[in-house]
Amino acid sequence: MKKTPPTPRRLPLATNAVLHELEDSLLREMEAASNDGSEQRMEAAIAVACDRIDEVMTQLTALEPPQRPIACGARCPWCCHVKVNLSAPEALRIADHVRAHKTATEQAEILARIVATDAETRGRTTLERAAAPRPCPLLEDDNCSVHPVRPFACRGANSFDATVCKRAVTERAPQMVPAYAPQLRVASIARGAITFGGAAGGIDARPLELVAAMRIALERPNARERWSGGMPVFSQAIDEEAHRQILQMLKHPRR
Numbered sequence: 001m002k003k004t005p006p007t008p009r010r011l012p013l014a015t016n017a018v019l020h021e022l023e024d025s026l027l028r029e030m031e032a033a034s035n036d037g038s039e040q041r042m043e044a045a046i047a048v049a050c051d052r053i054d055e056v057m058t059q060l061t062a063l064e065p066p067q068r069p070i071a072c073g074a075r076c077p078w079c080c081h082v083k084v085n086l087s088a089p090e091a092l093r094i095a096d097h098v099r100a101h102k103t104a105t106e107q108a109e110i111l112a113r114i115v116a117t118d119a120e121t122r123g124r125t126t127l128e129r130a131a132a133p134r135p136c137p138l139l140e141d142d143n144c145s146v147h148p149v150r151p152f153a154c155r156g157a158n159s160f161d162a163t164v165c166k167r168a169v170t171e172r173a174p175q176m177v178p179a180y181a182p183q184l185r186v187a188s189i190a191r192g193a194i195t196f197g198g199a200a201g202g203i204d205a206r207p208l209e210l211v212a213a214m215r216i217a218l219e220r221p222n223a224r225e226r227w228s229g230g231m232p233v234f235s236q237a238i239d240e241e242a243h244r245q246i247l248q249m250l251k252h253p254r255r
C-alpha cells in the first residue's frame with residue numbers, strides 16, 4: 001500500500017518569530033555584502049552567520065525543546081553518506097581550515113580521498129547518490145574532520161533515530177528520518193539567504209556539490225582570488241538540483 005507522507009508540522013509562533021528574524025537579518029547581511037560587489041564581505045558575513053546560527057539554535061532549543069532526544073553524536077557518520085551542498089565561501093573556509101590544521105601529508109590524504117570520491121559521485125543526483133552511498137571524504141574515524149566549519153547543510157542535519165539514518169545507507173534508499181524541525185529550518189534559511197542575497201548583488205552564490213567544490217578549493221591555490229575576482233572558478237561544481245530546490249523553498253517557505 002502506498003504510504004501517505006506526513007503533513008509538515010507547523011512551527012509554534014515564537015519559533016517562527018525567531019526564524020523570521022534570522023532570515024531577515026541574514027538576507028540583509030548577504031544582500032549588503034553582495035551589493036558591495038564584495039565576495040570578501042560575503043565570506044565574512046558567512047563566518048558571522050555561523051556564530052549567529054549557533055546562538056539561534058540555543059534560543060530555539062529553549063523555546064521549543066526537541067520532542068525526543070537528538071540521536072546525533074560522535075562517531076555517528078550515517079548522514080555523511082548523502083549529497084551535500086554548500087556555497088563557495090563555505091568551501092573556501094573549509095579549505096582554509098584543512099590547510100591550517102592538517103600536516104602536508106594529511107592534506108594530501110584528504111585530497112586523494114576527495115579525488116577518488118569525486119570520480120564516483122560527480123554529476124549524480126540525490127537519488128543516485130542514495131542508491132550508491134559513499135562516505136564524505138572529510139570524514140575521519142567516523143567523525144567530521146572540519147566540524148567547526150562544516151557547511152550549513154550539515155549543521156541542519158539531525159535525527160531522533162540513528163537506526164533510520166543507518167538504514168538509509170545500508171539499504172541504499174532514502175528514509176523518512178524523524179528530525180528536530182527548527183534545526184533543519186535554520187540551515188535551509190541560511191542556504192536560501194546566501195543564494196538569494198548573492199544573486200541580488202550579482203555574486204554567483206549558487207549551491208555547489210561538496211566533493212567537487214572541495215576538490216577545486218584544495219587543488220587550486222588561487223581559488224579564493226579567482227572567486228573574489230568574479231571568475232567562475234567553481235562552475236564545474238554547481239549543484240543545479242540543489243539550486244532548483246532552494247529557489248522552490250524560497251517561493252514556498254514551509255513554516
Ligand code: SF4
Nearest residue numbers: 080136138139144154
Ligand atoms: S562536511 Fe563533515 S558533517 Fe558534512 S558530510 Fe562531510 S564529514 Fe559529514
